[in-house]
Amino acid sequence: MTAVSARPDAAPAASSASRPGTRRHRSPLPFSPWHLLLAPMALLFAVPLVWLALSSVMSNAEINRFPPALWPSRLDLGGYRYVLGNAMFPRWFANSLLVSLVTVVANLVLGTLGGYAFARMRFAGSRLLLGLMLATMAIPFQLTMIPTFLVMKQLGLIDTLGALIVPSLVTPFSVFLLRQFFLSLPRELEEAAWIDGCSRLRVLWRIVLPLSRPALSTVAVLTFLSTWNDLTWPLIAINHDTQYTLQLGLTTFQGQHHTQWAAVMAGNVITVLPVLLAFLGAQKAFIQSITSTGLKG
Numbered sequence: 415m416t417a418v419s420a421r422p423d424a425a426p427a428a429s430s431a432s433r434p435g436t437r438r439h440r441s442p443l444p445f446s447p448w449h450l451l452l453a454p455m456a457l458l459f460a461v462p463l464v465w466l467a468l469s470s471v472m473s474n475a476e477i478n479r480f481p482p483a484l485w486p487s488r489l490d491l492g493g494y495r496y497v498l499g500n501a502m503f504p505r506w507f508a509n510s511l512l513v514s515l516v517t518v519v520a521n522l523v524l525g526t527l528g529g530y531a532f533a534r535m536r537f538a539g540s541r542l543l544l545g546l547m548l549a550t551m552a553i554p555f556q557l558t559m560i561p562t563f564l565v566m567k568q569l570g571l572i573d574t575l576g577a578l579i580v581p582s583l584v585t586p587f588s589v590f591l592l593r594q595f596f597l598s599l600p601r602e603l604e605e606a607a608w609i610d611g612c613s614r615l616r617v618l619w620r621i622v623l624p625l626s627r628p629a630l631s632t633v634a635v636l637t638f639l640s641t642w643n644d645l646t647w648p649l650i651a652i653n654h655d656t657q658y659t660l661q662l663g664l665t666t667f668q669g670q671h672h673t674q675w676a677a678v679m680a681g682n683v684i685t686v687l688p689v690l691l692a693f694l695g696a697q698k699a700f701i702q703s704i705t706s707t708g709l710k711g
Contacts, residue, residue: 466686470494470679477675493676497667497684502655506663511688513575513659514641517582521637522630524584529592530618534604544593547586555646563650577651578659582641588633595629596622631696638692642685660685 469477473490476483497503532544562581563572571577599622607617623630645661652658655666664681667674 463686466679466682470676470683472676472679474674474676477679490676493674493678493680496674496677497681502658502663503681505656506658506660507684509575509657510642510660513578514638516579517641518634518637520579520583521585521588521633525588525592525633526618526623526626526630528584528589529594530596530622532589532593533596534601534614548590551586551590559647559650562647566651572651573653573657575657578641578644578648581647582637585637588637591633592626592629595626599625635692635696639689642689 468484468486470493471489471491472483472486473492476487476490532540566572566577566580569576569580571580603621603625604617607621612620643661644659645665648659648662649665652662655663658666660681664678664685667677667681
């Protein structure tokens with residue numbers, strides 16, 4: 415009888431332990447254990463930026479010293495004076511800004527139209543065309559460099575900012591990313607607007623785009639980063655220093671026998687700032703878009 419009577423007492427205890435609402439064991443750490451791994455990695459990735467900032471306020475002699483100095487002995491702004499005193503630097507900055515902004519706007523407009531067409535419209539050869547477009551993402555730029563140069567030469571755009579803008583007006587990545595995001599949106603919202611008499615473009619403008627701000631922000635940031643930091647294509651397509659972008663202009667500080675390392679470091683700090691601000695400003699939307707895109711085929 416004793417064993418039989420003890421069994422009902424043990425059953426509620428077991429069921430209460432497995433009940434979903436029971437309190438779980440809390441970690442003794444005030445933060446996630448993953449931070450123990452992520453914090454050192456973040457510091458490791460921050461080392462080049464910190465070294466760049468410190469080197470920009472060193473003199474050329476201090477930068478070239480061996481063993482290298484880990485901290486500037488005094489604040490030397492000679493590199494910044496050299497860069498900002500260059501008469502062409504504002505022109506280079508304006509060229510980079512113009513090329514990047516035009517490319518971002520073009521990718522947002524054309525990428526949205528292309529991505530929405532692939533996501534919601536079915537036409538003859540749509541899947542084949544999508545596959546061919548995605549296949550171009552696997553082709554390295556070195557293979558398309560010469561054909562692109564010949565096309566730009568036939569159009570008379572070589573040595574102009576148009577040669578930097580036209581090849582990047584729309585990219586397969588922007589079309590694909592926006593298509594994937596559009597697929598994650600419920601069709602019922604668009605169908606309700608169609609019943610009310612809205613056209614496809616009006617549905618896209620009034621319904622789809624307000625819900626697609628995370629994806630649009632991601633496309634804008636990634637397009638800005640790739641265009642702003644591009645050096646290879648401007649080095650091929652631009653010859654005159656008045657059409658230089660900022661990245662191409664910074665190469666003039668490096669000579670065959672002498673390099674103004676303080677100016678190079680200061681120029682790179684100025685170059686990194688717009689990119690860093692753009693990424694920090696869209697960081698939340700960027701993460702939201704990446705986590706909600708690419709799950710639907």
